[in-house]
Amino acid sequence: MSEVLIEVAGLTKRFGILSALDNVSFELRAGEVLGLVGESGSGKSTVIRCLVGLAQQTSGRIAYRGIDLAAATAAERRQYRRDVQMIFQDPYSSLDPRMTVQQILEEPMLVVGGFSARQRQERILHLLHRLGLKEEHLSRYPKHFSGGQRQRIAIIRALTVEPKVLLCDEPVSALDVSVQAQVLNLLRDMQKELGLTILFVAHDLAVVKYLCSRVVVLHHGIVEEAGTVDEVYGAPKAAYTRELLDAVAEPDPQAERARRAARLKRLAAIR
Amino acid sequence: MTIDNAPFDRVSFVGVLSRRLFGRGGPVVDRLALVMVGILLVLAVVGPWLAPHDPYAVDPIASLEPPGAAYWLGTDDTGRDVLSRLLAGAPLTILSAVAVVVGSTIIGVFVASVATLAPRWLDDALMRCTEIFLSIPSLVLALGLTAVLRPSLTSIIIAMVMALWPATARITRNILRETMTSAYVEAAKIMGVSRLRLMLRHALPNSLDAIYVHASMELSGTIVMISGLAFLGVGAPPPSADWGSMIAQGQDFITTAWWISLFPGLAITVAALAFGLVGGAIRRINDPTSGRAQ
Numbered sequence: 001m002s003e004v005l006i007e008v009a010g011l012t013k014r015f016g017i018l019s020a021l022d023n024v025s026f027e028l029r030a031g032e033v034l035g036l037v038g039e040s041g042s043g044k045s046t047v048i049r050c051l052v053g054l055a056q057q058t059s060g061r062i063a064y065r066g067i068d069l070a071a072a073t074a075a076e077r078r079q080y081r082r083d084v085q086m087i088f089q090d091p092y093s094s095l096d097p098r099m100t101v102q103q104i105l106e107e108p109m110l111v112v113g114g115f116s117a118r119q120r121q122e123r124i125l126h127l128l129h130r131l132g133l134k135e136e137h138l139s140r141y142p143k144h145f146s147g148g149q150r151q152r153i154a155i156i157r158a159l160t161v162e163p164k165v166l167l168c169d170e171p172v173s174a175l176d177v178s179v180q181a182q183v184l185n186l187l188r189d190m191q192k193e194l195g196l197t198i199l200f201v202a203h204d205l206a207v208v209k210y211l212c213s214r215v216v217v218l219h220h221g222i223v224e225e226a227g228t229v230d231e232v233y234g235a236p237k238a239a240y241t242r243e244l245l246d247a248v249a250e251p252d253p254q255a256e257r258a259r260r261a262a263r264l265k266r267l268a269a270i271r
Numbered sequence: 272m273t274i275d276n277a278p279f280d281r282v283s284f285v286g287v288l289s290r291r292l293f294g295r296g297g298p299v300v301d302r303l304a305l306v307m308v309g310i311l312l313v314l315a316v317v318g319p320w321l322a323p324h325d326p327y328a329v330d331p332i333a334s335l336e337p338p339g340a341a342y343w344l345g346t347d348d349t350g351r352d353v354l355s356r357l358l359a360g361a362p363l364t365i366l367s368a369v370a371v372v373v374g375s376t377i378i379g380v381f382v383a384s385v386a387t388l389a390p391r392w393l394d395d396a397l398m399r400c401t402e403i404f405l406s407i408p409s410l411v412l413a414l415g416l417t418a419v420l421r422p423s424l425t426s427i428i429i430a431m432v433m434a435l436w437p438a439t440a441r442i443t444r445n446i447l448r449e450t451m452t453s454a455y456v457e458a459a460k461i462m463g464v465s466r467l468r469l470m471l472r473h474a475l476p477n478s479l480d481a482i483y484v485h486a487s488m489e490l491s492g493t494i495v496m497i498s499g500l501a502f503l504g505v506g507a508p509p510p511s512a513d514w515g516s517m518i519a520q521g522q523d524f525i526t527t528a529w530w531i532s533l534f535p536g537l538a539i540t541v542a543a544l545a546f547g548l549v550g551g552a553i554r555r556i557n558d559p560t561s562g563r564a565q
Contacts, residue, residue: 052461081463093454098476108462154458 002030003065005165005197006051006084011060013046013221020046021057021221028165033191033198035212035229037205037244043221044201048169051199052086082112085158089170091150095142101153102138108161120160127156131186148179152186159190165197172207184211205248209233217241304548311542314358315365322355326512335528345530347520353534360512360535364501365542367428368493374432376486379439384475386440387447388466398444401437409434410496417505424507427500431493439485446481450474484554491547498539514539 006028013021021043028034038044049055051062062069064080072080085108088094095104105124109115115123125135131152142150151171158166168187172180188211191198202208208215208229215232217225217240224238236242246263250256314321324342330350338345344353386397404412412434413427420426447470450456456473464472500506501515509516514535521531 054457054461078463081461086458086461088454088458090454094458096455096459096473096477099472107459107464111462111464111468 002032004028005030005065006199007061007063007066008047008051009061009063011047011050011062012058013043013050013055014058019221021050021060024060024218024221024223026216026223026226028197028199030164030197031195032214033188033200033212035208035215036199036201036218037203037208037215038218039203039244041220042218044203044218045169046221047218048086048167048199048201051167052084082161083164084167085161085163085165086167087151087154087158087169087171090174091147091154092142092174094154095150095157097142100139100141101145104142104153105138105157105160108157112161123160124156127159131156131190146179147175148183151175151183155183155186155190159194162194163196165199166191168198168200170202171200173202173204180207187211205233205244217244298552301548301552304545304552307541307545308549311361311365311545315361315369318358318361322352322358324352324355326351326355326359327510335524337528338530344534345528347517347531348524348528353517353530356512356517357514357534357538360514360517361538363424363507363511363513364494364497364515364539367424368490368497370428371431371435371493371497372486372490374428375435375439375489376482378432378436380443380475380482382436382440383443383447384470386444387451387474388470394444398441401441404434404437405441409438410499413496413500414503414505417500422505422508424511427497427506431496431500435489435493439489442485443478443482446478447474450478453477484550487546487550487553489550491543491545491550494539494543494546 004027008027009025011021011024012019024043024047026034026036036044036047046055050057064072064076064084067076069077069080099107102124105128106120109120109123124138128135128137133149133152133156137145137149142153145153154171166187171187172183175183184207187198190196198211200208200212212229214228215226216223217232217238219238219240224240225232225236232241233245236245246259246266250259319326328351330346332350333342333346334348334350336342336346336350342352342354344357346352347356382397382401386394389397409431413430416430416433417426420429451469451474455477456469459469459473497506498513498515498518501513502519504516504519506513506516517535518532518539521528521533521535525532
């Protein structure tokens with residue numbers, strides 16, 4: 001098995017008496033795409049916020065390549081911040097409206113340091129073309145782009161500093177269905193090309209099945225189930241996982257009718 | 272593909288303002304107010320050179336002349352031309368109000384930036400300081416401060432700045448705090464952007480619109496306050512033609528020579544109204560809930 005990049009152990013986060021995360025543990029292994037699923041309020045986003053340091057866990061451990069972040073040196077923490085980049089849910093608010101695309105894409109490299117002006121430009125242009133944007137877009141502002149284009153800009157921004165891990169917080173849920181697949185394909189292609197490790201947070205199980213190799217199911221801040229996509233989707237152990245899977249619509253209308261009928265029968269049996 | 276539906280999501284504030292005010296569909300009142308503000312600002316700069324008579328020349332023979340061909344707005348008790356004095360007084364009233372607002376905004380924004388970046392205790396300390404200032408009515412505070420300093424236009428401006436910056440600091444701090452929680456600031460924070468850069472590069476530029484709005488709203492109140500102070504006799508020393516002191520000088524003749532007080536009063540009203548309307552228009556353009564933005 002490949003190296004464990006990020007280890008989350010016993011992560012607990014309380015807001016007053018409310019427990020957002022309760023003893024959440026999982027491993028993110030090099031090169032995999034791990035799905036973190038659950039309904040809204042299940043604590044998915046809190047996991048991400050703890051991982052990037054926007055929230056402080058009440059207790060529990062987050063380790064990167066075996067180094068506990070709480071005990072890491074400044075240099076180790078800098079390395080972590082460079083290696084782990086994030087894609088936000090809403091591409092309309094995650095790009096500074098007063099910066100040009102050029103400035104937005106340059107910022108991570110300026111912060112990390114060690115890139116010459118020429119290297120910066122080369123990397124930006126390379127990624128820009130790879131993700132289907134044009135050089136003339138560099139002088140424009142975020143408002144001139146569609147949601148899908150903005151999310152691609154956000155992906156380029158994350159990739160400029162050659163990260164090892166991408167944390168994606170529902171990166172397509174704010175987008176039109178028509179461009180969701182496009183962005184997902186780009187993420188998958190980039191993952192394969194660059195050997196990225198991705199933690200993919202979503203509530204849409206169909207999206208997770210398409211992209212991920214393993215899944216962690218979160219419900220009310222507790223890990224209900226974890227396993228490979230085939231295991232969890234094929235033979236869900238937890239009742240909550242079955243409920244989630246039941247709610248996924250089928251593309252074939254006939255199958256969809258059968259699914260709804262079966263689901264209603266099951267729900268009636270419970271009551 | 273272009274998406275232009277988010278009101279805060281734009282680049283040139285001035286561009287949007289001018290388009291809203293001069294483009295098709297802009298409210299007529301706002302446009303009139305903007306034109307008026309433009310005229311007032313021009314007069315504030317070149318007014319003294321447009322005066323038909325010497326605003327300070329005493330002429331006992333022509334005293335208390337009613338408005339007419341020779342003296343369009345009449346003369347006061349010492350025979351000085353009211354129109355010339357109004358023009359000479361324009362910079363004293365309008366430019367010093369602009370100076371006060373610019374000064375208090377700079378100090379307020381600086382203190383707010385420090386408070387936003389500072390640790391909790393310093394933020395609290397700074398905000399308690401502004402609350403102490405805010406607990407004293409600003410006119411009373413300005414009066415007291417000018418009394419301590421020597422009465423002159425400079426001390427009035429200093430006193431007014433001291434009286435007004437706390438409100439600006441408080442409002443700006445709240446604006447900055449809110450901008451700091453936006454997703455793009457969080458994104459920058461995750462990248463490891465330093466707190467200073469976070470402030471200068473992300474939070475401040477994106478809070479400027481709201482700061483402009485506050486400053487423009489403040490301008491009209493400041494004009495009234497400066498005139499009020501001058502009326503009370505703590506403005507620029509006589510014989511300067513401050514609009515507020517002109518009203519005070521005409522008080523004794525209000526029943527016989529109404530023009531001495533009326534015209535400076537009208538000037539103050541028009542100026543305060545025009546600046547206030549433009550401030551309101553700027554605020555409405557900025558308000559994402561107004562639904563008229565862009």
